Each structure stands twice: as structure tokens, then as C-alpha cells.
Amino acid sequence: MPKLKKPTILWLQSITCNGNTHSFFSHPDFVALMQKFEIIHHPILNTKYTLENVANENLTCDVLVLEGAFRQTGMKKANKEIYDIAQKYAKKAKHIITAGSCATFGGIFRQYDTKSIGGFCFDGELPNETYKLFKKKLISIPGCPAHPRWIGSVLSMILTHRQIPLDELHRPLEIYAYNAHVGCSRSEYYEWKIDVSRYGHKEGCLFYDHGCQAPFTHANCNKILWNEISSKTRVGTPCFGCTEPTFPKKNLWHTTTLMGIPASMPIGIPKRAYLTIAGIAKSFTIKRLNEPIIKYKK
Amino acid sequence: MSQGGKRVQKKESIIQAALTLFSVYGFHKTTIPNIAKRIGMSSGNLYNYFPSKEILAQEIIKYTSEVLGEEIRKINQQKKLTTYKKIHKIVEVYFKMAIEKPEMIEYFLRVYLSHREVFVGECQRMVCVAGFITEIMIFFSDGVECGELRDQDFFSAFGLFMGYLGGMAFLNGEAILSRPLKEYTDDITQNIYNALKT
Amino acid sequence: MKIKHFVEKVEGETELEFDFKNGIVNNVNIIFPFYRGIEEILKSRDALDALVITPRVCGICNHAHLIASTRAIENGLIDAGVNIHLTPKAISLREFTLCCEIIQSHFKWFYLVAMPQLANLNKLTISDNHILKASWVSINTVKALAIFAGQWPHSGYVVPGGVSCDPTYEEIIQAEALIDDIIRFTQQEFLGISIDEYYKTKEISNINGDMIEILNMLNNQNMQEKGKSYNRFLALGKHLVFKDGQYDQNIYGTAKIEYIKEHIQTGSKAKSVAYENKCYEVGPLARAILEKNDFIMDMHSKYQDSALTRVCARMDEIVKLLIYTKKLLANLNVKELSCTLPKFPKDLEANGTGIVEAARGSLIHQSIIKGGKIQNYNIITPTQWNLSNGIEKTSGIATKAMKGSINTEEATFIFRTFDVCSVCTTH
Numbered sequence: 001m002p003k004l005k006k007p008t009i010l011w012l013q014s015i016t017c018n019g020n021t022h023s024f025f026s027h028p029d030f031v032a033l034m035q036k037f038e039i040i041h042h043p044i045l046n047t048k049y050t051l052e053n054v055a056n057e058n059l060t061c062d063v064l065v066l067e068g069a070f071r072q073t074g075m076k077k078a079n080k081e082i083y084d085i086a087q088k089y090a091k092k093a094k095h096i097i098t099a100g101s102c103a104t105f106g107g108i109f110r111q112y113d114t115k116s117i118g119g120f121c122f123d124g125e126l127p128n129e130t131y132k133l134f135k136k137k138l139i140s141i142p143g144c145p146a147h148p149r150w151i152g153s154v155l156s157m158i159l160t161h162r163q164i165p166l167d168e169l170h171r172p173l174e175i176y177a178y179n180a181h182v183g184c185s186r187s188e189y190y191e192w193k194i195d196v197s198r199y200g201h202k203e204g205c206l207f208y209d210h211g212c213q214a215p216f217t218h219a220n221c222n223k224i225l226w227n228e229i230s231s232k233t234r235v236g237t238p239c240f241g242c243t244e245p246t247f248p249k250k251n252l253w254h255t256t257t258l259m260g261i262p263a264s265m266p267i268g269i270p271k272r273a274y275l276t277i278a279g280i281a282k283s284f285t286i287k288r289l290n291e292p293i294i295k296y297k298k
Numbered sequence: 299m300s301q302g303g304k305r306v307q308k309k310e311s312i313i314q315a316a317l318t319l320f321s322v323y324g325f326h327k328t329t330i331p332n333i334a335k336r337i338g339m340s341s342g343n344l345y346n347y348f349p350s351k352e353i354l355a356q357e358i359i360k361y362t363s364e365v366l367g368e369e370i371r372k373i374n375q376q377k378k379l380t381t382y383k384k385i386h387k388i389v390e391v392y393f394k395m396a397i398e399k400p401e402m403i404e405y406f407l408r409v410y411l412s413h414r415e416v417f418v419g420e421c422q423r424m425v426c427v428a429g430f431i432t433e434i435m436i437f438f439s440d441g442v443e444c445g446e447l448r449d450q451d452f453f454s455a456f457g458l459f460m461g462y463l464g465g466m467a468f469l470n471g472e473a474i475l476s477r478p479l480k481e482y483t484d485d486i487t488q489n490i491y492n493a494l495k496t
Numbered sequence: 497m498k499i500k501h502f503v504e505k506v507e508g509e510t511e512l513e514f515d516f517k518n519g520i521v522n523n524v525n526i527i528f529p530f531y532r533g534i535e536e537i538l539k540s541r542d543a544l545d546a547l548v549i550t551p552r553v554c555g556i557c558n559h560a561h562l563i564a565s566t567r568a569i570e571n572g573l574i575d576a577g578v579n580i581h582l583t584p585k586a587i588s589l590r591e592f593t594l595c596c597e598i599i600q601s602h603f604k605w606f607y608l609v610a611m612p613q614l615a616n617l618n619k620l621t622i623s624d625n626h627i628l629k630a631s632w633v634s635i636n637t638v639k640a641l642a643i644f645a646g647q648w649p650h651s652g653y654v655v656p657g658g659v660s661c662d663p664t665y666e667e668i669i670q671a672e673a674l675i676d677d678i679i680r681f682t683q684q685e686f687l688g689i690s691i692d693e694y695y696k697t698k699e700i701s702n703i704n705g706d707m708i709e710i711l712n713m714l715n716n717q718n719m720q721e722k723g724k725s726y727n728r729f730l731a732l733g734k735h736l737v738f739k740d741g742q743y744d745q746n747i748y749g750t751a752k753i754e755y756i757k758e759h760i761q762t763g764s765k766a767k768s769v770a771y772e773n774k775c776y777e778v779g780p781l782a783r784a785i786l787e788k789n790d791f792i793m794d795m796h797s798k799y800q801d802s803a804l805t806r807v808c809a810r811m812d813e814i815v816k817l818l819i820y821t822k823k824l825l826a827n828l829n830v831k832e833l834s835c836t837l838p839k840f841p842k843d844l845e846a847n848g849t850g851i852v853e854a855a856r857g858s859l860i861h862q863s864i865i866k867g868g869k870i871q872n873y874n875i876i877t878p879t880q881w882n883l884s885n886g887i888e889k890t891s892g893i894a895t896k897a898m899k900g901s902i903n904t905e906e907a908t909f910i911f912r913t914f915d916v917c918s919v920c921t922t923h
Binding site for chain 3: 013015016017018019020021022023025026027028030031034035043044045046050051052075076077078108109111112113144145198199200201202221226227228229230231232233234235236237238240242248250251252253254294296298
């Protein structure tokens, strides 16, 4: 039987911190997964072609992975505008993956100059000119960084020709239909509206006062966990909403409130419904939820 | 009328009678036989509807809160109204209630606020007034969101708004006001708006 | 003769502009052509936003940035008269997670940079095994980190006054098991000898495993004689495990922050930084010299600040930090408070400096906060120390080290022994 040719993959970086590269490198099956591809170029792996080859030649590319925010001019690598290199391979690729919030929406680095820096196909939540060219093969994997499994699973789904239903921002629904609150170990405190008194306690919710954006952030972090073991909210850090086109908002450690009422509601929950339930839940003092859950002897 | 419909109607008439008696005689001096007698019902039958005087008192506050909440909800849903207009309408609704159904306001002041010991268990804190509080919260947060109201703690805004209206209703009930309550609507709206605006 | 050489896989890219004279490198100009504007992005934001934004300077040493930005705020709070007292638990957890980040970064350097680059230099071919090893060891190291920090990269668990997590002994045991696995890996695969033996002899000739291949390839390239710089070292971050100080040609001194000054470099978007108007090397070698680590001091006396000594200091730091992380976990008392600052003061007015020893050396964050908002923020990264083009007419640390090299490949490898991080340099 003839050996099937492996699909080619090209991982290209623009204005980035390399966070997605290092995040994906922490995928337990990183090596096995990458071995299913012929790697044209990768930021940290020793590859057959150099970035200069990528910039100056016309190499094959089935799957293009983009990392980092883009500007059409003023960001050169190997004497070529990185945007033009990305365009060249985007045209050839069967699939374009924007890995991380910078490549998808512009992310943190867009904040430096929102007029000229954005994602490859979206500037914030708005589709740009590039979007029109590539929307048919675009898969968005926002996150700061993207979770290793998000990238790994999408690559595997491409390899195995699985259907990948997407939302309007081209995020795979199997990952982003959840919100980051789902599976949070503090959810009981959320239900009974008990805020964490100060940082550094396993008890208490971070939604009311401490800026947690998990209930309105599309991501499955607390379902699949980070590094196979934990998550921001599990260790008492608020979710900063890093998978959303609005990332990074301002005042990240404080809940934005309107007359003391959270300004952002959990996805799809009308304010009236939320306030009715919240008001009732808040009216009860549940002893167990107001004391430490573990008591150590002195 | 269906059996269920009749039961609801009966329940409402008990609430109405109790509301009147509670607000006139107070919580302790009003008894279940008094209430039953007023609507020509046996005490035993009344207990079929409300197992105790405490539960009846709680049901009344829920009922009052829902009636008022429903009115404010209608105002909240008129998205095109300015916050000033909304305040005006809420003041109108409240004063109308104070004039037409003074017993509701009286009940709130004389029973709900004065006998907190009655409103425990399933009626802790805000549970029984949730219908009303929720709408006031929505009114406030919409007002801040559209930039017309200054962002502040909910209770500092709520206390100013409701304390003021309650106080006016009380003065009216004591027949101290020099003019009919309704005539104060514009000034009071202006005062509340000035105090809460950005 | 001028030769432009594009260098990739240095956490981004950079350009080296070589000036050859008589067949050897006479001078090098290191060019970082892009600036990402993190300091500008921070302006007028809430003071605490820095804890979220600054880790995004770098995908590989983000945790060090998180701690540096927290320390800058804490230093500012003290400046503003707020009492900041960290519990031993909070200090130990910060040290632990920082060490984990350094360990993964060092291992990545050995397996993803040193091995393939040295193989290229020696014209040898190697299997993909080194990627598998790098991946395994970094997965497990950052997993131990994430038990407390929630995730890696880009955690946010360090907060003014302590840390946000509240671990249980059950979780600490998970971390201990992971560190044990990494120690086993280090002994069986990386060093090829037990850590006990390693500490007994402290001789590179006794080392085996993957390190022996690296050492042989370094030896083949005569790296004990190459890559020497000024023999000046600096460590500025205060930690239980590192010693801060300054070293200039065999003379030790205390490091004073007021002697640090940044300079704009023409042609590059990265600023250079100097101490008392002189270039200093930072990183594992600097730390080893400042703590008078016998093994590295011994190598240093034989081979000075050569590429070989620099690489061995990085290796030795892995071993040292693994032992240290075990100790930190063993002594962790979960009953202590994680965070002692009950409420962050509103409308803070403060100036603060936060310094941390990151994988590549001393990292400095400086912030000016007015009315609770960031008025100015300045970041000096370790690579700015090592990779500047020098002060006035004198060369920088890495450029000096590359001088005298016989070709661009060799010079570029010497450049890489500083564990180059392009993204940190171009924040």
C-alpha cells in the first residue's frame, strides 16, 4: 500500500509573546500530534525550512496556524511584511487556524494602535477585509493563550475530517459553546451569591466584586482544566475574559457594576431573571458556605 | 368560574381584608377570627388558605410587592423613556397607590418594617419584596448604563428614592401636607433626579 | 566585510549584523526591529491591570513578569505607607512557581536550542527524541506550577499581599509527585547520574546522559575558550534561593538599583541597559558566581565566563532548583494566610520597583501610579542586559562574547548561549 502523504502545517508568528506556542507545547500529545503532519515551519521546533525560506519561497501549506496580531505594514520578518507572508500561505491553505486572541481579534497587542493592528480576519469583533477572502476556511481559537487542547483537538478534527460547527466568530462550538464558569469549583458560592472576602481562600465567588468574567466568557477552561489540573478561578484568580473579542477590558480585577448590579449578565440570562434569582439567593445565610470548608487543628 | 379561579379570588379577598385590618389595628391586635369575620368566612376555612397569621402577613407583603413591581416593570419596559420620565412615572404610581390604597403603604410601614420578627424563614431579608426590588434594580442599572444616573452603591440610591417616597406617603397619611400629595409629583421627581443624576 | 544574519527560534527573531575583519568577527550589531508597546498599553489603566497585561510580554517567562509587576505594586504600597507583610506560605508559593518556570525554560533551552543547534554546528544528525523529552519535562513542570497558579502560561495568581490560591496538603502532594518525576528524569535522562553523585563529584567528566552529548559537542567546538565577555555579573532580584549582588573582575559588591540606566540604541527598537555605565551579564552564570557556587566557581577559574561555563551554570541551576522546590513544598504550612492585604487602597499614589530573577536574569518593573491609575510603566528585561549593543564605544555582553568568532554559525551559537528571548527584548 502506498504511504499516504502527511498534510503540511505551517506555524507563522506575527506580533506575539509566543504564549500560544508554549501553551500548545504543553499538550500531553504534542509530539504524537505533530508527527501526523509534515512541519514546514514552527517557532521552536527544528524544521526543514527556515523562516527565510518561508518568506521568500512558495512552499506547500495545507494547514496554516497563525499566532499574534497583524498590521498590514510595519512588521517585517526576513525583510518581508509578515502580513503578506500570511496572505500568501492563507491562499494556499485548506484550513486557517488563528491560535490565540491576538491572531483572532488583535488581543493585547491591538491596544497599542487599534487603527492599524488587529486580528488576521477580525479587528475586535468586526470582520475586516481579510475576512472576506478566507472566511470559508477560517477557524478561530481565541484565548490568551489558547488552551493546548483547543489547538490539538482542532488539528485532530481536521486530520480526521470531523465536522467542526462554528459560532459567528468562527470559534468551534464544541469548545466555545460553554462558558468558563461551567465546572468552576466555586459554583456553589456563585449560586448563593457569596463573594470571596479577600484573595487567598478556596471559599467564595469572584463574580460580584473581583472582576470574574467566567459566566459571560465563551470557553471550557473549567470543564477540561488547564495543564490537566486546574484553572484561574479554581486558584482564586478571576477569569479575565481572554477568549472574547473585548479582551483586554479595563479594570480587570474589579467587577463593573451599575448601581451595585453586575453590568454583564451570564450568557443569555435576562437581567430581570438574574436579579430575581440573585435577590432571593442573597436573602438566605447558609452557615456552611460562610465558614471555612476545612478546619485544621492549630 | 373554575375551582382554581375561585380559590385565587378568595385568597385575594382575604389578603385585602387582612391588609386593611393590619394597617389599622397593627399586627398583634389583629386576629384570624377578626379577618374571617370581616369577609363572612369561618376561621377554620381561612386556615385552609393561610395556615398562620405570620404566613398571611408574609403573603400580603409578597402581594403588595408584586403589584408595585408590576407597575414599575411596565415603566422599565418603555425603553424610549428618559430616566427623568421614568422617575416621574414611578413617583406617580407610588403616590397613586398611597392615595387609592393607603392600606398598602400603611401595611408596609406599620407591619413589614415594624415587625421584622414575623418576616423570617421563607421571607428573610428581601425574598418577599423581590418582585419590587428587582424592578427598582433594573431601573437603576438601566439609568447608569445609559449614562443618566451616577454609579453608586445600590442601597444608597435605593434609600434615597424609597425613603423619600415613603416619607411623603407618611406625611400625607398624617394629614400634615399643605397640598394634595399628587401636586408634589413634579418637585419630588426633580429632587430625586437631581440627587441621582450623573 | 558586513554580513547580515537572520536568527530565528530565539523566542521570536532577531538580526545580527556581523562585521568581519581578517576572517574573524570584529563587531556585531544586534537588531530587534519591532516594538510591541506593552508600556504604552498600560498607561492610564487601573494599577492592578499590570498584573494581567505584563505577563503577555513573554510566553516563556510570563510568570516572572507577573511576580515583578506584583512586587512593583507592593513596593509602591510600602512607599505609600501601606503595611505589606507576606506570610512564609505566600513567599514559598511564589518561589516555587517561579522556580518551576525557570526549570521548564532551562530544559527547553537544552533540548530545543542547545541539542539541535550544536548538532548543526557539529554537522551531526539527531533524532526527534529531544523534542519528546523537552515536551515531557515541560508539561510536568508547568503542571506542578499550575496546581497553585491555575495555569501556565499566563497565570494571574500572584496578587499584592500574597497569592490567590489556598492549597490543600492533598494538592501539595500532587506537586511533590510531579517534582519527583522531574528529578527522576533529570537523573536518568538529563545527567545520567544521580543527583547525589552529581553533588559528590561536581566534575563535568562524570556527567552522562543527554548532557554528555551536549558537553561533547561544546568541547568539539572549543566552547570552553569561546564566548567570553567582560566577567562582570549582576543579580538584582531578592529571593530565598538566589543571592543578589554585583561582581566585577573578581570583586564582589552590593547591587544598587540607582546605578541602573537605560539607553536608547540607534537602529534597534530595544533599549540597552547598564550599571554604573558598564555592561553586566545577568542570568544563571551571574547567579552562580554571586552565590559562590563551588562547582561553577571552579569552572569559572578554569574557563572564565566562556560559553561552556555559561551552559554549565544553566545545567547546575536546574539541579539546584529541583532540590529547592522539594524543600519549599515540604515546609509549606497551609494554615497560614495566602494573602494578607485585605483591600487594595483606592486612588493609590505610589512609585514602585519590582525585581525578580527570571530564567534569563534580573527582570525589573517600575511603575508610577497616580489616582489608582498607571501614569508610567517601565520594564527592563534580562535580555536587555545581555543583548545590548553596548555603551558608547564599548561592546555589549553578547557582542563582546561573539567577537573573535570564526564564522556566523559559531557566533550565532555563542549568541544563543545567553538563552536569547526576542519577545522580552522587544516588549
